[in-house]
Amino acid sequence: MVLFSIFACQATTPEEAKEAYSLVQSGKAVFIVVREEDEIISGMIEEASWIPLSKIQADESWKEELLKTSKDKKIFLYCRSGNCSGKAQSILKEKGIPSVNIGGYESLKTILPTTGTK
Numbered sequence: 001m002v003l004f005s006i007f008a009c010q011a012t013t014p015e016e017a018k019e020a021y022s023l024v025q026s027g028k029a030v031f032i033v034v035r036e037e038d039e040i041i042s043g044m045i046e047e048a049s050w051i052p053l054s055k056i057q058a059d060e061s062w063k064e065e066l067l068k069t070s071k072d073k074k075i076f077l078y079c080r081s082g083n084c085s086g087k088a089q090s091i092l093k094e095k096g097i098p099s100v101n102i103g104g105y106e107s108l109k110t111i112l113p114t115t116g117t118k
Contacts, residue, residue: 012103017111020076020102021045029074032066034088035105039080045105046113053084056091063095075099078108 012020023029024047031048033040040050049069051062066075075097077085081104089101102108 012107014111017102017108020100021047021112023074024076027073029076030070031076031078031102032070032088032099033105034077034079034085043105043109043114043116045078045108046115048078053079053088056088060095063097066092066097076102078102078105080105 020029020031024031031045033044033048033050034053034056035044035050036052036054044050051066055062075092077088077092077099078101079085079088082101085101085103089099092099
């Protein structure tokens with residue numbers, strides 16, 4: 001098993017992305033999309049949940065939803081390029097919620113199954 005040490009500046013390898021998706025499919029992890037609504041219209045990784053960065057930055061109303069969705073699961077965050085998911089990861093870390101920035105949709109969509117619209 002590949003160990004994830006992904007930070008905002010590092011690229012996710014295809015193998016890491018596939019392993020993360022496998023964990024999601026087996027119920028051991030969740031993908032959280034932090035892109036805004038106008039961005040997810042172009043598509044999302046299959047089985048991902050959506051909590052936009054603006055909501056995460058605005059207040060803590062997202063926290064209960066995230067903890068319910070991710071109970072006892074590894075959290076993988078992604079956005080368009082990896083920058084916003086890095087910001088979300090920092091906020092989650094401040095709240096004591098461990099997560100992994102898996103990078104950007106632009107590269108993930110070439111590796112993983114996607115949905116055409118939200």
